[in-house]
Amino acid sequence: MIRLLSLLCLLSMPAKAEEIVLGLSRDEVAITANFDGSDILIFGAIKRDAPAPTGDKLGVIITVAGPDGPVTVRRKARRLGIWVNTDSVNVAVAPSFYAVATNMPLADVLNAEVDSKARISIANAIRTYGQMDGKEVDFEDALIRIREDQRLYQTLPDAVLVEDETLFRTNISMPANLTEGDYRAEIYLTRGGEIVDVYVTDIPVKKVGLERWLYNLAHDNALLYGLMSLAIAIAAGWGASAVFSVFKR
Template sequence: MIRLVALLIVLALPAKAEEVVLGLSKDAVAITATFDGSDILLFGAVKRESPIDLASDLEVIITIAGPTVPVTVRRKERRLGIWVNTDVVEIDAAPSFYAVATTAPLREILTDVEDLRYKISIPRAIRSVGAPMGVTDSENFTTALIRIRAGNDLYQVREGMVDLEESTLFSAAFRLPANLTEGDYNAQIYLTRNGIVVDEYETVIPVKKVGLERWLFNLAHEKPLIYGLMSLAIAIAAGWGASAIFTALRR
């Protein structure tokens, strides 16, 4: 009886005026020994139950977020001629990779309230609850993390890079760098009007090591002794081989 009542309530709810229908150029990303990054194209359409609302422009925001983990950020200062760690802040959760692409500047198509609710911008996607008592500028540590990861292409902001045709068809290309962390990457699409999110859609892109990379990863974590001995043997063989070649060249 309870299930029947719940079903009737759901059926009685009005259908969304606009919904996302999504496609991916790749369903998964494979990290191999020669992996140097990957390009992914996200494309889709806006499904409507009624004619297009011409009163306000429809905008699209697409984000891709890698696995979220804690991060330790240290501040270094030069003292007596050497660099030393002074303050340390533990950021509770930060995506290992994060990219956001939009049809227009983010501030123009998303209000601060909606950004706080959905955590779309890069600073909002990072969670830092607190800092040690002696640190009064903890926000600078988050800014430094964003700057460092942006320099390594791990954090990307691509404003205006989502193509939207006739408020219906959209697409965006993303470049995933070679230094990806293995795991599930969440791709989310947001439709906004007047800065308000009217619909969202989420899908997962698995990023996994395969082939030799997977075998070495499993060996290092499941049988570290064998992995260490094998690494030592390879190092000895490489050293002996280099020495033999150098001796032969001298003759």
């Protein structure tokens, strides 16, 4: 909500000379039992009432953000021969997934001050509790590094293809380890580092089929889920034992 209010303040200007018209390759992402990731094609066009402005560079920034949530980042250290948690930092808001795709390096199409207000880059999308110092910055960097290794955070410069300063498209690859919820896609149009238009839409990511049934059963009827899991384990063990007995004969 705070981010949307910031965007509204940034865009409180006269009638737009350039406006985004957006399309998506899919309206939702379904997580099934064999889900191993998904690609989303985001494409659109820039509608104008006059010829494209000359001079300032045209920037197209596309972000896809998963559900936000607090995260506690801990540092481990070796004490008396064992690894234990030592320092920790509470991150107030961290998206579970975040991808930033641009048609040029982000610094070339977005002013740093605008980025700090709109919170577009990965570093600015994450917020800690209270005033940050060197310790908090180190822990935030560690969180970003870990989630980048898991492909949950992605910075994709030059990944947005722009044709004739009118048509644009990019492909966002989403890994298998997604958090269920509404993912927000935001498309920013910039000139001279300033945002001139923004388009926001949601992409539901949800479990379906057997995956949804098992998830609901585990959360709504834990006892039945536990008994069923136990029965399956017993049946699997008995079946394996029976097979080995046959081969021994």
